[in-house]
Amino acid sequence: MLATAAIKQSGRRSMVQVRAMHDLTFRNKTGQPMIKQGLGGRSTTNGHIATVFGCTGFLGRYVVAKLAKQGTQVVVANRDPDEARPLKVTGDLGQIIPLEFDLRNEEQIRECVRHSDIVINCIGRDYETKNFTYDDVHVKGSRALAEIAADAGVSRFIQVSALNASEDSPSKFLQTKAKGEKAVKEVFPEATIVRPAIMWGHEDRFLNRIANTSGDSFQFWVNNSQTKILPVSVVDVAHAIEVMFGAESTAGKTYELYGDRAYTFEQVFDLAREISMKPLPTYNIPTGVAKLIASGIEKLPYNHTISADLIERMRLDEQPSGDAHTFKDLYIEPTSLEADAIHYLRRFRSNAVFDLPYEKGEGIVKKGVYHVID
Ligand SMILES: NC(=O)c1ccc[n+]([C@@H]2O[C@H](COP(=O)([O-])OP(=O)(O)OC[C@H]3O[C@@H](n4cnc5c(N)ncnc54)[C@H](OP(=O)(O)O)[C@@H]3O)[C@@H](O)[C@H]2O)c1
Incomplete structure (x- = not known):
């Protein structure tokens, strides 16, 4: 049956909406009806309402944009309206709804999830603060969101954790991420767990950190930069969450999302040197001293760059557990860092070489002399 019919009226074309059975779906838990309107896409509504916690963060912003683009109404739960305001333009008028909340305020969380049929938790912190420990954010916070979502009749819950999350990890961040997954599963057994590897993108804390060195200053690194990582594009992770959103079969499963190949930090430095055409010198310091x-x-106010736990994580190889689902199960081909990095690293080039093309393996940086590719 046709969902829409184009009718010619007095020489003018107008679209007439005809509703069909497949435009009507029901929320799993409460049976509440959701009605699709329009042909699909940014200016229509697909009937779904999603709440994204952590929407102002690196990954959260991409998730909101992906969902809004397919006609989902998105409640962007935030702590600062100024941070959430730029998200408004990712969706059509009235499609992005900012709501303020505090992770310890049950009533506010309930308000944020009240109308939603899916909740995505992208909240996380790389460092502890005076007000919030890792445990508060990753375990207690996640449990509260999942518990309230379950209570409100939300049908899907997606919890963003991290690759290497383990209760036995020497990193407190990774321990609490694992405990957070467990806490969510206890109260929302059908929750989908997403464990991304280290992510790259325009606003990342990975390539930006590596390439953001002026010619004569050093980057301090640990483990001789030999830690192995599996970098993944933030766009791929957001796309995977978008796919999970539409696929009920992903409920209750765990996904480990990582890139197409492993790199040591040294190899990423080499890639960044080649692309940014800067020497980017690194200096290794013993882990104990770095910590x-x-x-x-980390005791200084307004420090958001480094913590002893982050140093610990810089020594841990990223290792998939082997028993989780991956991009392959979502039919997504992960983007290659080598092919994509030029988009994020070109801005670190000097004016003189900014426009030069980049061809992998041509050896742009050789013994400090820039070899220009024609
Ligand atoms: N980035 C990576 O490479 C990477 C790798 C593996 C896993 N992850 C995980 O993926 C998720 C998203 O990462 P990301 O890079 O987007 O993180 P991010 O940029 O640090 O953003 C974190 C988000 O969480 C919110 N948040 C933090 N503490 C909060 C609190 N106490 N109460 C309420 N909101 C709070 C922040 O809100 P404010 O803006 O208000 O601070 C922000 O929206 C996180 O769980 C992270 O641990 C990230």
């Missing part, structure tokens, strides 16, 4: 310095710096 000592970091634990001093």
